[in-house]
Amino acid sequence: MRVGVVTFPGSLDDEDARRAVRIGGHEAVALWHGDHDLQGVDAVILPGGFSYGDYLRCGAISRFAPVMTEVVAAAGRGMPVLGICNGFQILCESHLLPGALIRNDHRKFVCKDQKLRIENTRTPWTSAYDEGAEVTIVLKNGEGGYVADADTLDRLEGEGRVLARYLDGNPNGSMRDIAGITNERGNVVGLMPHPEHAVEALTGAGTDGLGFFQSFGAAIAG
Structure with missing residues (x-):
């Protein structure tokens, strides 16, 4: 599978995400924030970092990047999209996911x-x-507290759209210990921790994050 990884000004985990895609057995395609072309990829990753310097709000400027017009349209057609940390923030700002990420409590x-x-x-x-699998994945953020109104939180819970929860303590004040969510269709996922930093034993972080980069191949093929 061909997986596009978008680079915004201020992205810092884009190369890590491309490496994780390759370790997961797929082709990584570099996408640029200013382009209107997804280059025929099968899935898209919005990586972590500080896009546009986190001015206004994290992800608030990135949502207007030309490439996001294409990402939003592709997500609407069912393309798998993963937003990691700053990418999660961008997905919320783009209204592909509900809620928002705010300063750690x-x-x-x-x-x-x-x-x-x-x-x-x-x-x-x-x-x-x-x-129910318990995994350990690197977390690094200053504005990682997930918030939403009570109705939205209840809907996420009731529809099984909470993707992952923090265990052994809440590191940033996220409501209901939420670490990641998905949209109604299930193809768009936002995750605050960084699975791309846990894909090979050499780094010391283990390989618990590798599943994020192996799952979509089978899902798309199916």
Whole structure:
């Protein structure tokens, strides 16, 4: 499969995401924020970083990037889209996912190995995991607190759209310990932790994140 990874001004995990795609057995395609062409990719990843310097709000400017016009349209057609950290913020700002990400409740940047529980394995990005699997994935953010109104939170819970939850403590004040969510169709996923940093043992972070880069191939082929 050909997986596009978008680079915005200020992206810093785009190369890590492309490497993770290659380790997962697929072709990584570099996409540029200013382009109107997804180059025929089968899936898209919006990587972590500080796109456009996080001015206004994290992801608030990126949503207007030319490439996002194509990403939004492709997501509407069912293309798998994964937003990691800043990418999650961009997906919320683009209204592909509900809610928002705000400053961590302790007002400090956090960087740690974070334990998660995978609660939804029905997406193209998580089908390689067992439901309820407990994994450890790197978390690094300053504005990672997921918030939404009570009705939205209840709907996410009731429809099984909470993708992953934090375990062993909430690192950023996210409501209901939410670490990631999906849209109604299940093809668009936002995740605050960084699975691309946990794909090979050499880094010391283990390989618990690799499933995110192996799942979509089988899902698309199916």
